[in-house]
Amino acid sequence: MSGHSSDSMDSVAAVLGVTMDNPDRSIIRKDVLNMVWPYTLENVLHFAVGIVSTAMVGRLGATALATVGLSMRVVSWVWVLSQAVTVGATVLVARAVGGQQREQAAHAAAQALFLMVFLGLALAATFYFFAESIIGIFPGESGLLSEGTKYLRIVAWGIPFTGISMTVGAVLRGSGDTKTPMYIAVVVNIVNIVLGYLLIFGNLGFPRLGLEGGAIAVVSAQGVGCLAALVVLFLGKTLPISLQTLRNINVSLMRSMLSIGIPASAESAFWQAATFILTMLIVSLGTVSMAAHQVGLTVEGLSYMPAGALGVAATAFVGQSLGARRPHLSERYMREVLRWAMALCAITTITLVAIPKALLRLLTTDTAVIDLGAYYLILMGLAQFPQILAWVFNGALRGAGDTKSPMYFAGVGIWLVRLPLAFFFGQYLGMGILGVWWAMLVDILVRFGLSFWRYRQGKWKEAT
Numbered sequence: 001m002s003g004h005s006s007d008s009m010d011s012v013a014a015v016l017g018v019t020m021d022n023p024d025r026s027i028i029r030k031d032v033l034n035m036v037w038p039y040t041l042e043n044v045l046h047f048a049v050g051i052v053s054t055a056m057v058g059r060l061g062a063t064a065l066a067t068v069g070l071s072m073r074v075v076s077w078v079w080v081l082s083q084a085v086t087v088g089a090t091v092l093v094a095r096a097v098g099g100q101q102r103e104q105a106a107h108a109a110a111q112a113l114f115l116m117v118f119l120g121l122a123l124a125a126t127f128y129f130f131a132e133s134i135i136g137i138f139p140g141e142s143g144l145l146s147e148g149t150k151y152l153r154i155v156a157w158g159i160p161f162t163g164i165s166m167t168v169g170a171v172l173r174g175s176g177d178t179k180t181p182m183y184i185a186v187v188v189n190i191v192n193i194v195l196g197y198l199l200i201f202g203n204l205g206f207p208r209l210g211l212e213g214g215a216i217a218v219v220s221a222q223g224v225g226c227l228a229a230l231v232v233l234f235l236g237k238t239l240p241i242s243l244q245t246l247r248n249i250n251v252s253l254m255r256s257m258l259s260i261g262i263p264a265s266a267e268s269a270f271w272q273a274a275t276f277i278l279t280m281l282i283v284s285l286g287t288v289s290m291a292a293h294q295v296g297l298t299v300e301g302l303s304y305m306p307a308g309a310l311g312v313a314a315t316a317f318v319g320q321s322l323g324a325r326r327p328h329l330s331e332r333y334m335r336e337v338l339r340w341a342m343a344l345c346a347i348t349t350i351t352l353v354a355i356p357k358a359l360l361r362l363l364t365t366d367t368a369v370i371d372l373g374a375y376y377l378i379l380m381g382l383a384q385f386p387q388i389l390a391w392v393f394n395g396a397l398r399g400a401g402d403t404k405s406p407m408y409f410a411g412v413g414i415w416l417v418r419l420p421l422a423f424f425f426g427q428y429l430g431m432g433i434l435g436v437w438w439a440m441l442v443d444i445l446v447r448f449g450l451s452f453w454r455y456r457q458g459k460w461k462e463a464t
Helices: 004-013 025-058 062-098 102-129 131-135 142-174 179-201 211-235 251-284 287-323 327-354 356-360 367-382 384-399 404-428 433-457
Strands: none
Touching: 025 179, 025 287, 025 327, 062 102, 062 131, 062 142, 062 251, 062 287, 062 384, 102 131, 102 142, 102 251, 131 142, 142 179, 142 211, 142 287, 179 211, 251 287, 251 404, 251 433, 287 327, 287 356, 287 367, 287 384, 287 433, 327 356, 327 367, 327 384, 356 367, 367 384, 367 433, 384 404, 384 433, 404 433
């Protein structure tokens, strides 16, 4: 943490343009890059925890890969529900910082921590005690479901750690500090790699625990990351938060935070619920289909990292600009964010379409899984432009406080397009897993059209 003072300076720089009446484009570009690249690297490193685990587990076979995919599909609900807190925290902190009210920002951060601790413990208990019933929802082979139950019961212990880390990261990014969460991600990644290497394969005298070892490694890394995040929040200088700040519970502020965050959480819940149903369909298509879907998602997820960063940048800078009563600046920041989004789309599209099998070989040696997964990467490569740009447009809407529109668009796309088409293409037309993937592509196109339409209306710039 020795470099934290310099991070605080970067935190100020990240909102420099928002505090000026008419900043040059060079300042806006610098602000955007200072926000995007650390958050991108942080997400890449966080995602690397899953990548490394998947790569190691992939050496154990298709069943092991499918087990991780099944269990993590359940745990992904933690991220969904946590958005009710983290999105609201980012918006409220960003607005307070944009209005030069750092004490208010610290108070919002404290309320976010209260909410997340309660939510994290409740989810951990639910997934641990009801793991068998939850995994049993899926119509998979008995061995797959048994292993999935064991894996879920272990990773459930890391849920509170993950929730707290996500909350601290959201608070820091809302205040403009994106580098500190990145440093924490480095530590988490190193811990996971080392422990995974030792416990999955039994290296250097450690017991060979296989899948269970991978789960223990992930939870341990999450615990270290949580501790580091709390140290940074309370001992750092990004926000004036202390133990005294935590003593003041403000139900009204919590309600405001949730009113902003719950629609975003509901949007993700639409997606997760549909994905849950899709996973049931995919599992019924066989272990190879499930394994191919899992490794395809993992590889494609690398493109989400910078895309997610651009969406967060749109949320933060729109929120800060409107908080500072400078709506014209929100437009200028969005133009810059969209330029970088277009460049990213070009890179990810070419990569996924051109070398899908080479990417999949990094995670598994199963040729059947690689051959099938390549189709997924090619289709999702074609979806990069509409998917990434929709995230940016939705990020701007959330920064202005309009979190309901993205929620409605997700509901329409997923429940009225993705699910019906997946069953129609996959089962009725007999296309199998390829039908599911084509349905996903159509859904992405529909949601992009809706998000673009709402953004172009321009009403988000009138938020106060």
